[in-house]
Amino acid sequence: MDDKFLRDRIRDDEVDVPESLLPENISKKLDAGADNTKKQGVKTLSRNIRSIALAAAAVIVVAAGASMVSRLSPKNTSGSNEDMYEYEKMLETTTEETTGVTAGMEMTIYDELYEKLIGRNYIDDGYYIRNDSDITGSAETGAGHYDSAVNENVRNDITTDTASGSESKDFSKNNDQEEGVSEGNIFITDGKYLYVMKKPDDVYVGTRSVSICAVDGGALDESSRIQLDKLAGYEYVDYNTMYVDGNVLVITGYAYSRYAYEPGCISFGMFYDISDKEAPKYINMVTQSGYYVSSRITDGVLYLISHYTPDYSCSEGEYESYIPMYDGMLAGEHNIYCPEYVNDRSYTVIGSVVLKNPMSYKDTEAVVLSSDNMYVSENAIYFLSYQPYMWYGYEIINDVENDELQTDGVQSEGITGYETEKSRSRLMKFSTENGNIEYAGETEVCGSADSQFSFSEYNGYIRIVTTTYDYTYYEPSCGLYIFDSDLKLVGSIEDIANGETVKSSRFLGNMAYFVTFRNTDPLFVVDMSDPADPVIVDELKLPGFSEYLHPYGEGKMLGLGYEADESNGRVSNVKMSMFDISDPYDISEENRLQLEAYYSGALYEHRAILVDAQRNLIGFSTEENIIEADETGANIVGKLAQIYRLYRYDDNDGFVELIECVLDVYSYDYPRAVYIGDYLYIFDGVESIYTYELNDYSLIGVTEF
Structure with missing residues (x-):
């Protein structure tokens, strides 16, 4: 295929292509090496640009239609984006009938989201490649849009101070990952009372309740019971967890009518004043779109996180079918964020509620993102979302092949790029200071996380342990990555334990401990005292693996997991291990115990x-x-x-x-x-x-x- 062939096809098909998109001009622009201006947090991957540009021109020739608009936008390029978008803008004027947008009418952010998530610009393989600016910025909150500023029903009689009384100072605390970040539970004590969330055998059908029980010398006396019934308008409801923060009881859950991930599913937070343990008073309930994912309380603020799936069969203008809602009102346009690259058409929905005034949301933020894992520190929420492989040149090759045009050179380069590519995830950060939720950046990281314990924020750095797979042989390896507060990569160690996956992690100050597994259980220790140069300082290989690690006093680490056959990796019984980590450079297993049990759900x-x-x-x-x-x-x-x-x-x-x-x-x-x-x-x-x-x-x- 040469430039003359492309010109002939363009002439024959009478496609009016901007001069800047002619093959020779694209080549000139690429040769000039203009800088690619990217939104913060999006990693640039520039490869095989000249061949890709020629393939892109071929796509213009053979497609020349609205369906190819998204594919013409480069995911990554070292040239300028403006010219690559000119053709898309030209096509937009010819596709108004399919989009439902009248010429000259200003699109709202809601309309733009419809185009990006449901309309013509969403491509089959899971990526929408953006052709204009971020869906961010501010807009006036109109009628029917959620704005916490207009909800001023303030309760001044609620206190989150610790309840007075003769409670014991010697009582167990909730097993939270981070100090100061409460994760809630279904069974809680404040040293004087037990708070029990009772669920029937069938968690979806039956009566649920929360009992408040006074304890005295081992004796229990139920002071009161809060009946948890179905929510009006929903067939099913599940109550997930609860919190006790001084005199405020918080209960979280979700409700739906047919299935949990349906567009109409809502998550909620209920608030009760329990100053009088014998007569709890209902205060309020907040709701937000989506299936319940998790929640946290930090510094007297509840953060509620849900996953919202739009109704993909909806029509444009039916905002309530594809825009998240808070308390029955559409999310404010200024509180919706859409990343540059979208690999899912669903939202992660976040809401914050101040416990001293739970009559409304303090702040809200909905982000177009399907998160696989999350981690919450005292001042930030991090989401990690797996990114399907899409090498730009490889996608263009598919377009050319579909039209039976052969570009052997580009194809071979695309396959080579695929063979060397590894799995990646998007890391996104939101600051949460004083209950205000603000987008704080995003970046890419190789691999995916095993659990929330794969993350740790410490001294301004976020550290992550991941498992990475290559796309050819699906062979795993492990890595550790350190980012600063702006999510700029500071240091890393890659290709740790090739052929193994991360099973558990724990960070203690500047030290990282993580277990990988294939047939044996290597426990790695990494010294991160210099964030720019993390160093593996020890490795201990044992049969089986630990699914959960927990510091146990000074110089010890508890491991809970499973035994396994060293020859084939076959997992057997539950085991307990105690590691001596008093010298991180010379760790050892002090003791272990193999149980008769074959499974423990508590490990997860x-x-x-x-x-x-x-x-x-x-x-x-x-x-x-x-x-x-x-x-x-x-x-x-x-x-x-x-x-x-x-x-x-x-x-x-x-x-x-x-x-x-x-x-x-x-x-x-x-x-x-x-x-x-x-x-x-x-x-x-x-x-x-x-x-x-x-x-x-x-x-x-x-x-x-």
Whole structure:
């Protein structure tokens, strides 16, 4: 294919192509090496530009239609974007009938979002390549648009100060990842009361409630019960978690009518004044579009995060079908952010509520992003979203091939680029100071994260451990990346543990500990004292792997996970390990214990794990088959049981079991435990609390709700 061929096809098809897009002019512009002006946070990948430009010109020849508008916008180029967009702008004037936008009519941000997420510009492989400015900026909030400033129903009688009373100072805290960032739970204590979210066996059908129970010497007395019923207009409702912040009780959840990810699904936060524990008072409920993802409370502010999927069958102008809503009103135009490259047509929806005034949202932000993982620090929320592979030249090759035009040179270069490319994710940051949610930047990072524990913010840096796959052999490797507060890459280590994946991570100050796995369990230690030059200082290989790591006092790290066969990697029983990390340059496994249990759901829900090094208590539930007599006592039968286990740790004796509590019901939320003084309370996750004396570990009684 040469320039003459392209000119002939353009002439024959009578396509009026701007002079700047003729092949020779594109080549000149590329040779000039003009800088590519990019929005902050979007990584530039410039490859094979000359061949790509010729292929792009070929696409103009063979397509010449509105359906190719998006594909003509380069994902990455070292030339100027303006000329590459001229052809798109020309096509826009010929496609008004398909877009429904009248010539000369100013598009609102809502209309523009329709074009980008639902209309003609969305391409099949999952990417919309933008051809104009970001959907950001400000706009006046009109009628029916959510603006927290107009909601001024202020409650001044609510206090989030710690409730007074004779509560014990010796009680367990929630197992939160970061100090000062509460993650909520279904079983909480403030040292005087137990707060219990009761769920039936079928979490979607049945009565739910929150009980507030006074405790006295191991005895429980239910002070009050809050009945949690269905929400009007919704067939199903699920209550996920709750928080107690002084005299405010917060309950979060979601409701829907057919399926959880439907466009009409909402997430909510309910607020109760519990100054009088015997008579809680309902204050307010806030709602936002989408399926519940998570929530946090930091410095007296609730952050509610949901995932909203628009109705893709809607028509333009039906804003309520594809724009997120807060309290039944459309998100303000100035509170919607669309990144430069879109790989999903859904939103991550964020709302903040000040607990001292929960009558409305403090701030809102909806971002066109489907997040795979999130991490919350005291002043920021980070989202990590997997990015499907799309090398610009490779996509153009597909267009040419579809029209049976052959460009062997470009094709071979595209395949080479594909073979060397690795999986990537977009990291996006929102600052949350004082409840104000502000976009703070984005960047790319190789790979994807295992969990929220793969992230850590420390001294102005965000550190991430990831697993990366190449796209040819799907072979994994691991890496650690350090970004500054502006998400600029400062330092990294790549190609760690080739062939293995990250199973668990923990950051302690300047040290990172993470476990990878294929057949064995290497525990890596990285010194990040110099963020620009992180260094692997030790590696410990063991059978199996740890799914969860938790610091245990001075110089020790607890690992909970599974044993595995070193020859083939086959996973077997649950195991506990205690690592000596007193010298990060020479770590070792002090003790390990293999359990009879084959599974523990608590390893994937850290809030169901009790770890208190000061009291020397480690508690979590396991699942295993047990043998017992049937109801008649005549036959021996096996059944699946959840068992809550409590341990202490001794340097010489290792893990010592203190309590084995076989629970009568099965909970998909996993049993939890808290202690107050010398008593341990085990909640089965459904309807009962088992009370144990911690002096002799005897069962005192069982309370049903």
